[in-house]
Amino acid sequence: MSKEALRAEAERLVKEALERKLVVQQGKTRIEINCGKCGAPNRVQAQPGETRVAYTCKDCGDKQKTL
Numbered sequence: 001m002s003k004e005a006l007r008a009e010a011e012r013l014v015k016e017a018l019e020r021k022l023v024v025q026q027g028k029t030r031i032e033i034n035c036g037k038c039g040a041p042n043r044v045q046a047q048p049g050e051t052r053v054a055y056t057c058k059d060c061g062d063k064q065k066t067l
Contacts (some may be wrong), residue, residue: 037062 040059
């Protein structure tokens with residue numbers, strides 16, 4: 001499917017959900033970040049509206065904040 005077709009499908013599904021009076025909620029955002037000290041990949045979850053999340057690297061234990 002092209003991007004245009006996917007976009008149209010998403011709009012159609014949202015419209016149908018709103019017609020059925022379903023509540024569409026925004027979930028947590030998953031951020032894939034590399035450690036600034038050792039470069040190890042880390043996965044962090046952020047609440048809706050939150051831009052910077054404090055986390056601890058799973059490999060080296062360094063405490064950091066996402067950008």
